[in-house]
Amino acid sequence: MDHIIQAGGEVIINLRNPNAPVAQGTPNAAQTPQEHGNDPSPESQMSPEDEVLYMFRVQVSAQHLISASPVFKNLLPTDWEETYLQNGPVEITAEGWDLHAFLCFLFAIHNKGYRTPRNLETLAKVAVIAHYYECRSALDNMLGAWLPRLQVTPIRCSRDMILWVWISWFFHCPVHFNHSTSAVMTFYDNEIKDLGFPIPPRLIRALNKGRRKAIEFLLTSLSETLEDFEWGDMGCGHECRRIVCEHLTRWMKRNGLDPVPEAPFTNLSYNAIMGYLEAFQIGVCGCDESKFTIFAPYSDLEEDIGGLHLPLYD
Numbered sequence: 001m002d003h004i005i006q007a008g009g010e011v012i013i014n015l016r017n018p019n020a021p022v023a024q025g026t027p028n029a030a031q032t033p034q035e036h037g038n039d040p041s042p043e044s045q046m047s048p049e050d051e052v053l054y055m056f057r058v059q060v061s062a063q064h065l066i067s068a069s070p071v072f073k074n075l076l077p078t079d080w081e082e083t084y085l086q087n088g089p090v091e092i093t094a095e096g097w098d099l100h101a102f103l104c105f106l107f108a109i110h111n112k113g114y115r116t117p118r119n120l121e122t123l124a125k126v127a128v129i130a131h132y133y134e135c136r137s138a139l140d141n142m143l144g145a146w147l148p149r150l151q152v153t154p155i156r157c158s159r160d161m162i163l164w165v166w167i168s169w170f171f172h173c174p175v176h177f178n179h180s181t182s183a184v185m186t187f188y189d190n191e192i193k194d195l196g197f198p199i200p201p202r203l204i205r206a207l208n209k210g211r212r213k214a215i216e217f218l219l220t221s222l223s224e225t226l227e228d229f230e231w232g233d234m235g236c237g238h239e240c241r242r243i244v245c246e247h248l249t250r251w252m253k254r255n256g257l258d259p260v261p262e263a264p265f266t267n268l269s270y271n272a273i274m275g276y277l278e279a280f281q282i283g284v285c286g287c288d289e290s291k292f293t294i295f296a297p298y299s300d301l302e303e304d305i306g307g308l309h310l311p312l313y314d
């Protein structure tokens with residue numbers, strides 16, 4: 001036995017092909033051996049001896065599996081008790097899961113907190129496993145111990161942001177969900193994708209819509225501001241308008257905003273544009289009227305990308 005979650009447990013889970021990459025689609029877990037025989041992947045060409053080398057055996061308790069997960073319940077033969085009494089532990093198969101994440105998950109559904117996901121990536125994998133076995137609520141009492149060990153939502157465009165969205169959505173953490181969705185829409189500089197995690201498509205659509213809307217609004221406001229300086233009576237006088245227009249036009253060209261980019265705004269984020277705009281905070285002419293960030297569109301835009309509300313995406 002490679003790992004024992006429950007000594008004397010009635011079930012052995014054979015984890016085959018462990019540590020398959022998660023971000024390239026959900027691992028195809030818990031196939032029966034017959035199904036695996038139809039699988040055209042290279043692993044299915046292995047001899048039984050090779051397969052044993054790529055397999056971990058984990059001993060678990062049938063009662064814990066059944067009470068935590070309807071999927072495990074269906075995987076076990078209905079006569080598992082008699083089979084166990086006659087022949088010893090009943091064997092079932094899982095496939096592709098990250099070993100550490102799978103053990104964290106199994107310990108948790110046995111109410112044993114011996115293993116903690118050591119990073120965000122592992123917790124995301126635990127969530128994928130719990131999603132597959134339909135037993136999120138069985139992990140609820142572990143979350144209080146797991147989450148504080150992890151770093152908070154990053155404030156730059158990164159894969160971790162998507163992991164946070166996935167984890168906070170799956171585990172129903174409204175505050176983390178609000179923060180991470182806000183961060184994604186603010187800092188992401190490309191179209192937002194699920195990276196292979198089972199995030200609901202409508203949530204991904206909402207994030208892309210929020211990000212696009214915020215950037216579009218910022219770009220439109222910027223064009224309107226330029227027009228106001230060019231043709232209106234913004235600024236402290238004629239010379240002020242001329243300087244601001246000149247600076248703004250040059251600045252937009254330099255930052256790829258002229259011609260005005262279009263969705264999906266590759267290599268452009270809301271945060272980056274706001275960062276560029278800080279150059280105008282001091283006012284190019286020196287007067288208060290040429291400070292962009294005091295204008296309404298730029299100072300109250302936060303509401304649009306302030307984060308999504310979890311109950312709407314349950």
Ligand SMILES: [Zn+2]
Pocket residue numbers: 235236237240241285286287288289290
């Ligand atoms: Zn001025």
